[in-house]
Each structure stands twice: as C-alpha cells, then as structure tokens.
Amino acid sequence: MAIPDVMAKLPHCDTNNNSNHHRQNNDSSNNNTDDVRIERTLAVLKSIETHDTTVADKYINPTKYIQHNLEVDDGRDQFKDIVVRPPGDNKVEFARYFRDGDHVVVHSNYRLPNFYQNSRVAAFDIFRFEGDLIVEHWDNLQVVPNKTVSGHTMFDGPTKVTGLDKMDENKRVVREFIEKGLIKKDKAVISKLLSPTSYTQHNPNIADGRDAILNALDLFTAKTLHAVYGSGNFVLGLVEGEMDGKHVAFFDLFRVENGLIVEHWDTVEEIPPKSEWKNKNGKF
Known part of the structure; x- marks a missing residue:
C-alpha cells in the first residue's frame, strides 16, 4: 500500500x-x-x-x-x-x-x-x-474544549518556521521563561520575556496578553523542565508539575519574535500512578 x-x-x-x-x-x-x-x-x-x-x-x-x-x-x-x-x-x-x-x-x-x-x-x-x-x-x-477564553483555538496561528539564525537565543529565552518565570514564579522575568503588546494565548483557559498569564500563576505549579526542542521561532518545553491537585505534564510551545515570546500553545495531561504504567520509561 x-x-x-x-x-x-x-x-x-x-x-x-x-x-x-x-x-x-x-x-x-x-x-x-x-x-x-x-x-x-x-x-x-x-x-x-x-x-x-x-x-x-x-x-x-x-x-x-x-x-x-x-x-x-x-x-x-x-x-x-x-x-x-x-x-x-x-x-x-x-x-x-x-x-x-x-x-x-x-x-x-x-x-x-x-x-x-x-x-x-x-x-x-x-x-x-x-x-x-x-x-x-x-x-x-x-x-479540546468547546469554547476558549481567548477565542483562539488550540491549533490556529502561524505555522512557518523562520529566524533559524536566532535558534540558540530563542531557546535561551524559553528556558529562562520556564525555569525562572513559571517554575520560580518570578513575575519580573515573565514581564521581561513576554511581549507587552502582542501575546497570543491558545491555552483554552487563559486570555490573551501578558497580564493574563501573570494572573494565572496560582492555577498551576511547574516543577521541572525536562527538555527543550526548537527550530527557528518555535520552541517546545516539556515540563512536569501539578494542577488541580494532579500530577501532570505540560508541553508548552512558544513562538519567539525579536527576543520576546509572542504566542503560546500547550497541552496538559495527567500522569497516571506508576502502578498503572504500561512501560517503565516514564513520561519524560
């Protein structure tokens, strides 16, 4: 075939x-x-x-x-x-x-x-x-929920990989944002690395804009950044943490432009107890 x-x-x-x-x-x-x-x-x-x-x-x-x-x-x-x-x-x-x-x-x-x-x-x-x-x-x-707070879907937005010469810088931006901004909840770092004028949010429960993510920090706990993958303007972080009292994985995709994060897509999935795993490799 x-x-x-x-x-x-x-x-x-x-x-x-x-x-x-x-x-x-x-x-x-x-x-x-x-x-x-x-x-x-x-x-x-x-x-x-x-x-x-x-x-x-x-x-x-x-x-x-x-x-x-x-x-x-x-x-x-x-x-x-x-x-x-x-x-x-x-x-x-x-x-x-x-x-x-x-x-x-x-x-x-x-x-x-x-x-x-x-x-x-x-x-x-x-x-x-x-x-x-x-x-x-x-x-x-x-x-995927029926409605999102921002009005965006979990999929729409730019798809083209650009800025290949900025790859290392963009990875550094995302790594700092996750490790210091999300894990340590340093609002100054978040304010520094997110675009103040154009931040498009595809998480279905959070609105567009930098202030919305600052106000959402208490909704989740990011604990460990396990890996970073990227190409040009797109960078994906694999993060372990908790939300709603559950052990979860956050896969966060960011689009970076001129040294600032301007867009975000993600998925959040509960990690089952180890006794229920079908393999021994772990989520990450």
Whole structure:
C-alpha cells in the first residue's frame, strides 16, 4: 500500500534547519535528512487515520522502539496493535511541525474515538530517530474544549518556521521563561520575556496578553523542565508539575519574535500512578 502523500496537504513549515537540542545530532544541517525524517514522522502519525500498519514496519525500528506514552508498552508491534490496527473513524490533522537534531516535533489535532469517544484532542508528538528509523516516542494529549477564553483555538496561528539564525537565543529565552518565570514564579522575568503588546494565548483557559498569564500563576505549579526542542521561532518545553491537585505534564510551545515570546500553545495531561504504567520509561 502506498504511503499517503501527507507533505503536500500540510501548512507550509520550513524544515531546512540546523538547530540542535542539547542532545546534539551531527546531521542536523542535512536538508535531505530533515525531509526524510519529517516525512516519515508524518506518515507514521497519518497511519493512525488510515490504519495502514505497513508504515510502521517501514519507518519504526523493529527491535528498538522506546515508548513514553504510559498507556502503551514498548515495541513497534505494540504501536501497531494498540493505536493503528483497531478499527475506528480516526482523524489526524497537522497544525505545525519541525525538526531539532534527531527529534521531530509535531503539533496535531486528533479524533481518536477508541480512546476519547467523539472528542477532538490536541497533541504534541516527539519522535527520536537513529539514522532514518524511529526509535523513541513521547506525547502529551488534551481534550479540546468547546469554547476558549481567548477565542483562539488550540491549533490556529502561524505555522512557518523562520529566524533559524536566532535558534540558540530563542531557546535561551524559553528556558529562562520556564525555569525562572513559571517554575520560580518570578513575575519580573515573565514581564521581561513576554511581549507587552502582542501575546497570543491558545491555552483554552487563559486570555490573551501578558497580564493574563501573570494572573494565572496560582492555577498551576511547574516543577521541572525536562527538555527543550526548537527550530527557528518555535520552541517546545516539556515540563512536569501539578494542577488541580494532579500530577501532570505540560508541553508548552512558544513562538519567539525579536527576543520576546509572542504566542503560546500547550497541552496538559495527567500522569497516571506508576502502578498503572504500561512501560517503565516514564513520561519524560
């Protein structure tokens, strides 16, 4: 069965970048590798909609697939049996995506009736490659509400990767914002790094603007920044914390412009007790 032509149907995202995560990869300036890895990642995710298990056979390592979704065990066959093969009217729509070294990050809009009934789900998926095969996966999913405070959806907004020469600076901005602003709740740092005039918020429970996030600091507790991935103006932080008395993961995607954070998307997902994990790898 032919691999679906997912690249032709997607919003334009410039994938030719040479940015690196702190887990550095030497081939990150290879544009052909960028294209291959992103295309294979999107094909694997699209196979959830098409139920085509041959895609995973082609693009996921047959002997090494480390799974951080705590509802699924390790291994390529587990991904096929639990996620791809079961019948259902699944839908996978891509909002934005980029590559950082060995990692490909995808922000998606899912319909997964076997897991979430009729609800739409916002998701961040991260795949790690060794060579041209996927060997590891992280994700974070949140049910999309009917209404948002800001009026924006959890998906709309810019998709194009720009400012590749600012990658290191943009990662520094986001790391400082999370570690000092969100974790230490330093309002001066938040005020310094968020745009005072144009901050677009896609978290469904928070309004646009810098003041809104300052007023929302008591609603959650960010404890640990586990990883940062980025390309150009987009930077994703993986954060562990608490909200509403629950142990949760925050996956926060920021858009940075001229040294200031101007836009934010996120997903928040509860981390189940360790006794319920289907694998031993942990969320992060």
